[in-house]
Every structure is written in structure tokens, then in C-alpha cells.
Amino acid sequence: MQEALIISNLVLWLVVLALVVIVLALSRQIGMLYERIAPMGALMIDQGPKVGDPSPVMTLPVIAGGEEVQVGVARGRSQLLFFLSPTCPVCKKLLPILKSIRAAEKDWLDVVFASDGELPEHLAFHRSAGLTDFPYVLSSELAIAFRVGKLPYAVLIDESGHVRAKGLINSREHLESLFTAKEAGVASIQEFIDHAEAPAHASRSAS
Numbered sequence: 001m002q003e004a005l006i007i008s009n010l011v012l013w014l015v016v017l018a019l020v021v022i023v024l025a026l027s028r029q030i031g032m033l034y035e036r037i038a039p040m041g042a043l044m045i046d047q048g049p050k051v052g053d054p055s056p057v058m059t060l061p062v063i064a065g066g067e068e069v070q071v072g073v074a075r076g077r078s079q080l081l082f083f084l085s086p087t088c089p090v091c092k093k094l095l096p097i098l099k100s101i102r103a104a105e106k107d108w109l110d111v112v113f114a115s116d117g118e119l120p121e122h123l124a125f126h127r128s129a130g131l132t133d134f135p136y137v138l139s140s141e142l143a144i145a146f147r148v149g150k151l152p153y154a155v156l157i158d159e160s161g162h163v164r165a166k167g168l169i170n171s172r173e174h175l176e177s178l179f180t181a182k183e184a185g186v187a188s189i190q191e192f193i194d195h196a197e198a199p200a201h202a203s204r205s206a207s
Contacts, residue, residue, distance in 0.1 A: 048147030
């Protein structure tokens with residue numbers, strides 16, 4: 001009886017060790033797969049001003065107070081236009097991220113919220129969402145100028161007044177991909193990845 005118990009314990013330990021080895025192997029494979037999968041940036045829709053083109057220039061009043069916001073003007077600072085709606089749940093999810101980004105990048109970046117619709121609804125949303133420190137404009141002309149069809153959508157305008165990156169935004173990674181595209185001098189993260197992979201494909205073909 002005791003001998004059978006010892007054998008069963010040995011078999012159990014062997015099974016446990018085999019499972020540990022399998023888990024470690026799977027973890028390594030998952031890590032390798034993660035490295036091979038390219039990060040997805042904001043989905044750029046090829047409508048409106050193209051990346052590198054001058055931005056449409058507008059002067060728009062903010063919804064709370066007598067201030068105005070100049071969009072697309074060369075002024076030595078970059079400007080992030082974030083198009084949103086009070087009824088868009090993804091937009092609301094991204095608001096804390098945008099607040100964090102503005103605080104971290106305040107030396108070179110201004111964040112402007114943009115939408116259209118009824119003023120009372122947006123005033124209530126402006127207060128309840130804690131956006132009173134941000135310029136918030138209502139302008140259907142602005143959305144039309146950038147051909148905004150789906151929300152949330154963002155446009156990064158550089159310090160010289162040119163469109164530097166744009167796209168549909170669903171996560172922090174999408175937002176940060178706009179800044180990465182600006183730094184890399186490309187239209188989108190996808191373009192950057194394609195350029196990086198091209199030499200590798202060429203070398204494999206040559207070999």
C-alpha cells in the first residue's frame with residue numbers, strides 16, 4: 001500500500017513538472033508572438049487635409065466664456081484637436097487619458113475639444129466631465145473641414161500649422177501613436193512599420 005502511494009506521488013510530481021515546462025514554453029512563445037505583432041496606431045482615414053498639408057485655419061469661440069481658439073495657426077506650439085460627443089462612451093473613457101497627456105506634454109502641446117450640436121447639452125457635459133480647463137468649441141464647419149465621420153477622432157497639428165497625424169482614436173496607444181508619427185516624420189505608425197520592414201524584406205529577397 002505504501003509503495004503504491006509513493007509511486008502515485010512520484011507520478012504526480014512528474015505531471016506537475018511537465019506542466020511547469022509546458023507553461024514556460026508557452027510563455028516564451030507568447031512573448032515572441034507579441035514582439036512580432038506590430039503595434040496598431042490610430043486608424044487614419046484618407047479624407048480631408050492630408051498629413052503634411054496646411055491645416056484649415058479658423059478662429060472659433062469657446063462654449064464657456066468670451067475666449068476664442070485659433071485652429072491651424074503657426075504659433076510655435078502643436079495642437080491636438082479631439083472630436084467627441086457627450087453621448088459617445090469611448091470618448092468619455094478617453095477623457096482622463098487626454099487630461100494626463102495635456103499635463104505631461106504641456107510644454108509643447110495644446111488640447112482642444114471639438115464637437116457640434118446643441119449648446120446647453122455641451123455646456124452640461126463640459127462641466128460634468130471636468131473639462132472647464134480645456135478650450136471646447138462647437139463647429140460643424142471644423143468637422144467638415146477635417147472630414148470627421150466617426151468619433152472619437154483626433155488631429156495633431158504641428159507648430160508650423162501643418163497636419164502632422166490624424167485618425168480614429170479608441171485607446172491611449174492610438175493617441176500616443178499620433179505623437180510617435182510626428183516624431184518619426186511619417187503619416188502613421190503603419191507607414192513607419194512598413195518603412196522599417198522594407199529593408200528586411202529586401203535583404204531576405206536578395207539572399
